[in-house]
Amino acid sequence: MWRIFTKEKGEIMSIDIEDLKVQGVKINYYYICKRKLWLFSKGITMEQNSSRVESGKIVHENSYKRMKSKEVLVDDILKLDIIQGDYIREVKISSKMQEADEMQLYYYLYYLKKVFGIEKKGTINYVKEKKQDELILTSDIEEKIEKTLIDIKYICKQLYPPKLEKLPYCTKCAYYEFCFAKEEI
Numbered sequence: 001m002w003r004i005f006t007k008e009k010g011e012i013m014s015i016d017i018e019d020l021k022v023q024g025v026k027i028n029y030y031y032i033c034k035r036k037l038w039l040f041s042k043g044i045t046m047e048q049n050s051s052r053v054e055s056g057k058i059v060h061e062n063s064y065k066r067m068k069s070k071e072v073l074v075d076d077i078l079k080l081d082i083i084q085g086d087y088i089r090e091v092k093i094s095s096k097m098q099e100a101d102e103m104q105l106y107y108y109l110y111y112l113k114k115v116f117g118i119e120k121k122g123t124i125n126y127v128k129e130k131k132q133d134e135l136i137l138t139s140d141i142e143e144k145i146e147k148t149l150i151d152i153k154y155i156c157k158q159l160y161p162p163k164l165e166k167l168p169y170c171t172k173c174a175y176y177e178f179c180f181a182k183e184e185i
C-alpha cells in the first residue's frame, strides 16, 4: 500500500495511491468531460468509431518513428510514449485540449515520483501549432492531482452518469451519438 500525506484545508490527510490510482486516460477525460469519464469507467468505449482518435494514432506513429523510441507501459496504467533522459515526451495533434493533456502528463510525473521515486520533467509537442510546452511538477500541481483522483473515484462510483451538458466539442466526441441520439430522431 502506498500512502502519501497531503495537505487539505490546512490539515494533513493521507492519500492511498493504491486505492486511487487510475489509468492516465481517465485523468484526461476528467478534464474534458466528467460524463465521458463515467461512460469510459463503465466499459462503454466508442473511441474506435472516432476519426479524431484515428488521426491521433497516425500522428503518434509517425512522430515516434522519427524519435526511435517505444511505448512503455507502467503498472498497466501509465503509457509513457517517449522517455528521453530527464524527460517524458508526448506528441499531440493540437492544443485544443491543453489542460487535459497537461494534467495527464503531470499525473505520469506524479506517479513516477510517488510510487517509484523517479523524478522527471515532461514535454508536449503540439504538431499543428508547432510548439512545445515544458511541464514541471510542483507541489500545487501534486495537490491538484490528488484532488482529481479523489473526485474521479467519487464520479466512477455513481450509479448514473453526470447530467448531460452540451459542450463545444461534443460533436467531435466519440460518445456523441450515445449522448445525443434522441435529439437527432
Ligand code: SF4
Residues within 6 Å of the ligand: 032, 033, 034, 035, 036, 164, 165, 166, 167, 169, 170, 171, 173, 174, 175, 176, 179
Ligand atoms: S458527447 Fe459531450 S457530453 Fe457526451 S461524453 Fe462526449 S463530451 Fe461529454
